[in-house]
Amino acid sequence: CVCVCVCVSAGAEECVVFPRRCVTPEGLRSGQCCPSPSGLPGDAACGSASGRGRCVAVTADERAHGPQYPHDGRDDRERWPLRFFNRTCRCSGNFSGFDCGRCRHGFAGVNCEQRVPVVRRNVMLLSPEEKRAFVDALDQAKRTVHPDLVIATRRYPELFGPDGNATQFENISIYNYFVWSHYYSVGKTFLGPGQPSFGGVDFSHEGPAFLTWHRFHLLQLERDMQDMLRDPSFALPYWNFAIGGNACDICTDDLMGARSNFELNSISSNSIFSQWRVICESVDDYDTLGTICNSTESSPIRRNPAGNVARPMVQRLPEPQDVADCLELKAFDTPPFYSTSSESFRNTIEGYSAPQGNYDPIIRSLHNLAHLFLNGTGGQTHLSPNDPIFVLLHTFTDAIFDEWLKRNNPDSSVYPVQNAPIGHNREFNMVPFWPPVTNAEMFLSAQENLGYAYEAEWPARSYTLTEIITVAIVAALIVVAVIFAATTCAVRARAHGKTEGRQPLLGDQYQRYSDDRDRHQDKSQSVV
Numbered sequence: 001c002v003c004v005c006v007c008v009s010a011g012a013e014e015c016v017v018f019p020r021r022c023v024t025p026e027g028l029r030s031g032q033c034c035p036s037p038s039g040l041p042g043d044a045a046c047g048s049a050s051g052r053g054r055c056v057a058v059t060a061d062e063r064a065h066g067p068q069y070p071h072d073g074r075d076d077r078e079r080w081p082l083r084f085f086n087r088t089c090r091c092s093g094n095f096s097g098f099d100c101g102r103c104r105h106g107f108a109g110v111n112c113e114q115r116v117p118v119v120r121r122n123v124m125l126l127s128p129e130e131k132r133a134f135v136d137a138l139d140q141a142k143r144t145v146h147p148d149l150v151i152a153t154r155r156y157p158e159l160f161g162p163d164g165n166a167t168q169f170e171n172i173s174i175y176n177y178f179v180w181s182h183y184y185s186v187g188k189t190f191l192g193p194g195q196p197s198f199g200g201v202d203f204s205h206e207g208p209a210f211l212t213w214h215r216f217h218l219l220q221l222e223r224d225m226q227d228m229l230r231d232p233s234f235a236l237p238y239w240n241f242a243i244g245g246n247a248c249d250i251c252t253d254d255l256m257g258a259r260s261n262f263e264l265n266s267i268s269s270n271s272i273f274s275q276w277r278v279i280c281e282s283v284d285d286y287d288t289l290g291t292i293c294n295s296t297e298s299s300p301i302r303r304n305p306a307g308n309v310a311r312p313m314v315q316r317l318p319e320p321q322d323v324a325d326c327l328e329l330k331a332f333d334t335p336p337f338y339s340t341s342s343e344s345f346r347n348t349i350e351g352y353s354a355p356q357g358n359y360d361p362i363i364r365s366l367h368n369l370a371h372l373f374l375n376g377t378g379g380q381t382h383l384s385p386n387d388p389i390f391v392l393l394h395t396f397t398d399a400i401f402d403e404w405l406k407r408n409n410p411d412s413s414v415y416p417v418q419n420a421p422i423g424h425n426r427e428f429n430m431v432p433f434w435p436p437v438t439n440a441e442m443f444l445s446a447q448e449n450l451g452y453a454y455e456a457e458w459p460a461r462s463y464t465l466t467e468i469i470t471v472a473i474v475a476a477l478i479v480v481a482v483i484f485a486a487t488t489c490a491v492r493a494r495a496h497g498k499t500e501g502r503q504p505l506l507g508d509q510y511q512r513y514s515d516d517r518d519r520h521q522d523k524s525q526s527v528v
């Protein structure tokens with residue numbers, strides 16, 4: 001079932017992205033978004049007649065959020081998605097999607113029972129044909145209108161246009177929707193004309209949801225691309241950015257585009273990505289006018305890897321050891337569950353702490369360092385997914401997260417249930433995804449639960465100073481013991497050697513004595 005979805009709103013709030021069949025005036029008034037998979041009249045909501053799913057009440061997180069956000073009631077993203085809908089499809093078994101018409105990731109077939117391997121691999125290890133197919137697929141996603149979704153380009157009060165009848169919606173491509181949803185999750189809270197928008201809010205960064213939000217973000221793109229390609233095994237590759245040094249190894253024309261020979265900040269014209277144009281660039285307008293990013297493309301991608309002369313610290317990529325070190329951290333997150341957390345695996349992989357876990361405001365490591373290293377479109381949070389390197393950078397970040405989950409096998413209780421920044425509590429529905437999906441649902445190892453896996457090897461961790469000292473002391477003791485044992489043996493051997501050295505003399509004497517005795521005996525016998 002391919003359904004075209006349009007976002008229309010008739011309530012008193014900003015409209016975002018919902019399935020077309022849900023945003024009829026009746027649909028919005030009812031607060032219910034439970035379409036049938038076929039879309040045919042008489043077919044049951046959410047495919048309930050065939051056991052695909054049921055229409056249920058949406059549950060939204062009610063628990064307290066952290067103190068960073070003091071404007072409760074002013075932002076449509078709060079208690080997502082209750083401003084818009086309070087009933088949605090909940091799919092059974094391996095069925096999924098807003099109408100339960102799709103299969104869960106990693107499954108295919110009419111009844112979604114057929115397992116399909118989705119294996120994310122190191123992009124540098126792909127064959128030339130695989131590299132070309134991946135680049136072409138990204139480019140196709142940039143040019144293919146999203147089959148299900150359109151975006152609202154105004155906040156709700158302006159959504160119906162000046163005369164109240166011209167709703168402000170646009171088509172958007174699959175890739176640009178990926179960019180847009182990231183922008184929507186990080187946008188400031190508009191507090192009214194003439195008032196500065198509030199920037200201390202971010203539904204996808206600087207908190208525990210950083211990992212779960214970006215995991216779902218990638219799953220959605222991978223899923224949309226699988227549908228576009230009609231290939232349920234299509235898998236996004238990853239970029240191992242922890243290679244140290246100042247060279248961007250994936251910045252070649254067969255992958256993400258080499259540097260232009262003519263302009264330092266541009267991509268070579270031999271790469272298809274030199275033709276891409278970014279969306280969501282007019283961030284000052286959105287914040288001052290209270291508008292929303294739309295699908296209008298503007299400038300080319302800017303990129304100048306290792307070229308930030310003002311910040312030498314971001315001129316080098318993370319080291320392999322940084323990954324090994326961050327994987328040693330045992331706590332998923334620590335109070336205040338923010339970008340200031342110390343000894344937190346999440347804050348470390350996000351890159352606000354040193355790789356060993358200690359928080360330091362001047363440090364940028366791992367994921368953040370990889371973004372800033374790109375020094376251009378990919379280094380600015382509201383724009384970064386416009387550079388396709390974002391996809392590869394985040395699949396690697398997700399691979400590290402998955403490795404941490406495998407090693408630690410955590411209970412969901414280690415993810416904070418309350419007092420995380422708004423959007424980051426365990427049961428919060430991630431903004432702006434539809435149908436609702438909580439952070440908890442992405443806090444599971446990928447292969448067993450989410451239908452994809454990574455083919456990756458991880459660097460061994462280095463020894464700590466204590467371990468080095470302990471090993472040195474033990475080694476020194478062993479050496480001393482060996483020398484002592486050897487010396488003792490030598491002395492004993494020498495002593496033994498001296499004793500043995502006298503025996504031939506004794507033997508001689510004894511021989512001579514016995515010879516003499518024999519002679520005497522012979523003589524006396526002959527006398528007799």
Ligand SMILES: O=C1C=c2cc(C(=O)O)[nH]c2=CC1=O
Binds near residue numbers: 364371378
């Ligand atoms: O796109 C991003 C860009 C970032 C820059 C920083 C920083 O630490 O200054 N962090 C970022 C996260 C992003 O997602």
